[in-house]
Amino acid sequence: MPEKRIVLENCGVIDPSDINTYLSRDGFKALEKARKHMTPQQVINEVKRSGLRGRGGAGFPTGLKWELCTKSPEKERFVICNADEGEVGTFKDRYIIQNDPFGIIEGIALAGYAIGASKGYIYLRAEYHYLRDLLENAIEQAKTKGFLGEKNNESFGIEVREGAGAYVCGEETALMESIEGKRGEARYRPPFPPEHGLWQKPTSINNVETLANIPHIIFRGAEWFSQIGTQQSKGTKVFSVSGDVEKPGIYELPMGTPLRELVEELAQAKDLKAAQVGGASGRLIPEEKLDTPLAFETVLGAGAVIVFSKGRNIIQVVRRNIEFFAEESCGKCVPCREGTQVMSDILRRFSLGQGTKEDLTILEELSNAMMLASLCGLGQAAPNSVSDSLLYFRSEYDT
Template identity: 45%
Template sequence: MELLTRMLEQQDASGAVDDGALRSLAQQTRVPLHRLEGLRGFYPQFRRHPVERPVLSVCRDMVCRQRLGMDPVARVHGDPDITRDFSVEGASCLGRCDHAPAALRQHTPLRIDVDAEQRVKLSSNPEHAPRQWPLDPYSTPSQHYATLQRWAASGDIEELLNTLKSAGLRGMGGAGFPTGVKWEACRAADRAVRAVICNADESEPGTFKDRVILAELPHLVIEGMLLAAWVTGAREGIIYLRHEYEPERERLEAALREARDRGLLGPGHPTGFDIRVFVSPGGYILGEETALLEALEDRRGEPRNKPPFPVSRGLGGEPTLINNVETLAACVGILHHGADWWREQGRGQAAGLKLLAVSGDVERPDVYCVPMGTTARELLALAGGVQGGKPLLAFFPGGASTNPLPAGRLDTPMDWDSLREAGSALGSGAVTFVAEGRDLLDLVLAQTRFFRNESCGKCVPCRVGTQKAVALVESAIAGDPVDGLPELLRQLNGTLARTSICGLGQVALAPLVALMQHFPQQHWQALATGEAG
């Protein structure tokens, strides 16, 4: 962490990590210059040269395309009032889809508006009024951490693990692995557990639920980590936070100071266990748990081959527990109320509560906490329906990596099994609704470009396959389609799914293939049959 932290500090201080700074760091740390160059070239946060004007990063991904047009960056860049003051650059999803179209000025999130004269205006994102979340068992701050204190007083770690397993809680970052089983495996590792890590690097387009949890329920995340540390005997805690979440980092740091003041962290903790926030140097791939570990070890964030898994060989080669933000927060409610309570919160065979980030063509984009198994139709109603009262064309149930479903599937329950049976997935819990009249091919192609751009390049199928898929579709749109395009894309998708090291390559082309299946619209049929142009 030391090298990347120092490079990030240099970037913040001077606007770049130039060659002189890199040589100086190499001399101070006695790290070969080529290794530091490898870090600078891999992570998108680092610049070789400072820019003359402040940078305005404009989101170019799906939800902002819906709100601002097919090329948000060009739309903003075309306004002379903006380009006079800023250097406008395109950026992957900024995690502010509830305030789309979104931009970032240094560390300050902004909303892009267009006035009656079609001039671009920048405004601050509004603050949410305090709200009570069903996930939070506490009604006042004075009650925070009572669940931890009760379990620690009982000393019954086996009962705690049985409670989590009985509740059926699964990892809410997208993988869905049983949480109790993961904690138990880490506790049973053959060596002392090094760390509990909270993965707060959500970066998939449309995903922002973890950002809201960190802003409004940081105490639950911290308490979840403390419970995990008590169970596993971990020696340190790390919150791995995406760099665009500076306001949330400040709230996290305030909550951590409060926990230290109460003797729950640092010198007041019986073992000295403390939690630090590590700000990511950027890159969607860092959400993959082993790529995250590589970054924490000051290497390029390329996923590791598995096994071994982090619970047995993680940070520094030692057992490490990694959980998502929502997963850790949910543990507190379960361990406060009990497994039966959690199961009763769901619908049908589904258990528990689910936080879903709803955006796109809806009246009230936001994070909604609903019973697992709530239908997409009910969720759309909670968000005020389709914007402007238009008919619905499609929805993405779980983020940019999940297959779009047609409006006729609105009554599908939002849970792991139901969405899998419907041909999609719950994924990262990012639900994006798309109204009739939208160019669905453009939106899906933007997602494929995202995965192409974010591929770490370690494995050839992902690195080359995503580039090839984008080139094939762009060529067809330009009027030069290849014969047999649908079958070619299906084969390419199958190759990536079978041979890519991590989930990025395994799902990068799946939405394109699903588009051919569920939405044989006239413009796509023309591309697919070679009749475009």
């Protein structure tokens, strides 16, 4: 399958600092259509029928999330655009913001209309501070044109909030804690954000890419969208490819495209040993499994693909991943706080060739415990690359 651009349709075509170039490509037509001809429930139904699922990694059905927000009797509701793209190897959200900020704004406004939100937030990671002016300029222009703010009887406004350097703040509950001015520690669930989210109000929190899909779905209809992709994963996915490839960068492909096509044909990987799909918390795919289709039902995550060529030592890579989690763990729950530390100690021993059989048993047991018992997605997904490397590259852990 060749590249198919939906989310990235306007990237490189429009001028991200000029709303008129966006308007000339049917920009904000979806918002107008929704506000004039559709009820909020109809918007939600359309998104539900499209089969769109969250692009941040978890893959929760977007329409359902919105509907859950509207079920709450609470009238003050929020939309949050999660632009805290911390996952190692992901840079698609940066690319989308840099090239098409208006698409995101339209998506947030549509989400706001659908769930009846009074306000939208864009939580931008501190590392992307250089994108802030661009985003705020885009919001300002959308306001001047009357798509946001007081005019048009629509009082929905968008505010940019910035993080201060913490990977865990990409986790939805930690992100909300951070906006509230607290340490970015994950909250326990239930209650889920659509019920008690930001400031305990119903909140829909969606990834940049998810929201960038919304205008296209509303404008062209759910039928059109749901024809693309696989049974359980509709539409396209934007992939960030990095590592040992000739052409690292952003690629948008229909869901279900085999991994081989992305890394070998498009990104031109040579002598590939393995690819990690989904960033540091993603799955490790060995060369022989490269024909795995990329979709929620198989492997996807946030769409980060890091490629390792034959010369790479898998233990070193896995060790780097776990060290990353040890640095980024919020420290609240025991399995993640202590587990990542123990794991990185053991992996250090293995990388020096000093690992024992006992260490392997502990690694396996610890991976299980962390996956099963950690408080949030960070700790639950942290051991993924460890357990995959034990499955596919056990010989490298030669003891």
